[in-house]
Amino acid sequence: MKINLIRDRNVDQEVYAQVVDLLQSTPGAIQFKGELIIDEEEPEVQFSLSFKNKIISENSADIKSSAKEQQIPQASMAYKPRFSWRKLFERSNKVRLTKSIPELEASYLITDKENELNYFSAFDVNQPSNGFIQASDWDLFIDSPAAYPIAYEVIATFLQSHMFKSMEEVEQNTHQKPIGCMNDFCQDKSQVLLKLRTADICKNCMGILKERIEPSILKHAIALMESLRLKMKFVQNIDDEQTLLKITNKQLQFMGNFGTITISLAPMEMAIYKLFLNHKEGIRFADLIDYKDEFLNYYRTLSPNLTYDACLNTITKYIRTFEDNSMSERISKIRKKIEGGLGKEQAKPFIIAGANAEPKRIEVDRNFLIK
Ligand SMILES: [Zn+2]
Structure with a gap:
């Protein structure tokens, strides 16, 4: 199983390289490929905070209108252009086509762009091997280098794309009240801290994963999440053990x-x-x-x-x-x-x-x- 990670042109090269390094440093059944990049293009829809209820355009017709938006602090979200999910999935797919990435391999766009519902990441229910991960704004929520939460979202998106077959399933199985599981919804985006700290998957979600994902791949994904948890704990702690x-x-x-x-x-x-x-x-x-x-x-x-x-x-x-x-x-x-x-x-x-x-x-x- 391979996950291809595509860097959107404006994403910091060092952050992207560190994400790839973090994911490659725990060996297992999933391979991670970096060194993929896509050039900038203008957003086709721009809107600011005052128009946020009008964001559903023809470019986002695949998103259920009942899907909830995730909240980020008001001050930081004004006047940033937001992209439709469809557009972000298209960008990821564009690289898939030019690089002849097979259909079964995952390919995720690591992007600086804000998306219409403010998610940290999402996969395309119509083509689950495509997705995007947001690389910006992490400093608003977490006191660690951005590479850690981004790497976590790569694993979470991958697992979710195998767990859920439709937006209905996503909505049914995400936890509205945070319990420290990968599938906590985090309507208030600062709740993401809890799931990063626990790097856990609840019993119910684990049951679904075991039915739908090959054991060696699941084992590797869990090992990666645990490794990220330990490393994040280390980078956030100022008077820790001596490092070699x-x-x-x-x-x-x-x-x-x-x-x-x-x-x-x-x-x-x-x-x-x-x-x-x-x-x-x-x-x-x-x-x-x-x-x-x-x-x-x-x-x-x-x-x-x-x-x-x-x-x-x-x-x-x-x-x-x-x-x-x-x-x-x-x-x-x-x-x-x-x-x-x-x-x-x-x-x-x-x-x-x-x-x-x-x-x-x-x-x-x-x-x-x-x-
Ligand atoms: Zn759960």
């Missing part, structure tokens, strides 16, 4: 009781990270020239397809920080990636930080590095 760091060719792997959180870095980012990690006292930008050979060495090892000269030219550009911003920009990007995986607090010891003209350093105790 292991570095592979392409990834930083953070390990603890929560399992392993992996963060993928590009070759240049990894070369920079290794350089700063190897000098615990830190390096001032003005002194980078003294570390040129070591930096070049890391970069060459990580970029086997580049020539010596190409690597040397790039490194030379990066260390000339007085005339080129590449080093600063990459360091910010690395920080953003680590914070996207670990949350701001837990990321602190692992980011490259330091005031202007002062040495930039990675604070972590080197005893917690795994060679």
Whole structure:
């Protein structure tokens, strides 16, 4: 079973990459495929808060008019264009067609766009392997990097698309009063916190799932939800256990009781990270020239397809920080990636930080590095 994840053009690339990393880090019967993208286009219907009762257009004829809207804080929802579900499903299907994704594989659009009923995610009852997951606004509800709730919604949408055969079934089986089950309706969207915290499925819903989903796939989905729950608990906790760091060719792997959180870095980012990690006292930008050979060495090892000269030219550009911003920009990007995986607090010891003209350093105790 495969789930294809499509990034809507405006969704942050780092958030999307972290969603894929999170889902791929628990092995099992479901495979997750990333690196799919769809370009922007204009919404065909735009409306603001004052028109919210007129949202049902011909583009959303498949949505039952009795379907309830989910509520988000008033202040944050004014004047944002909202897209019909039909349009979002079409976008997901468009990539399915151009990439020849088989009918049986799921394909979900990870989108920044608001949708007509304000759902966090939905699947198409007419073609259940198509769906969308909302990637924006999570910061209104939850104090963790957006990748975690998005990854959770991917699993929940997948399970729901197998559980329910019609909108009637969806309505009959979702819990209007939250009980901490995946199928809590969350009319007040802040109630989503409860289901993310429990990552649970109630007995009734589990009964339906067992009838309709292959055991190995269900087992993997449940393992993924539990893994996300533990990791979210870790990223939200500011004074937790010590985290171990292991570095592979392409990834930083953070390990603890929560399992392993992996963060993928590009070759240049990894070369920079290794350089700063190897000098615990830190390096001032003005002194980078003294570390040129070591930096070049890391970069060459990580970029086997580049020539010596190409690597040397790039490194030379990066260390000339007085005339080129590449080093600063990459360091910010690395920080953003680590914070996207670990949350701001837990990321602190692992980011490259330091005031202007002062040495930039990675604070972590080197005893917690795994060679
Ligand atoms: Zn339930």
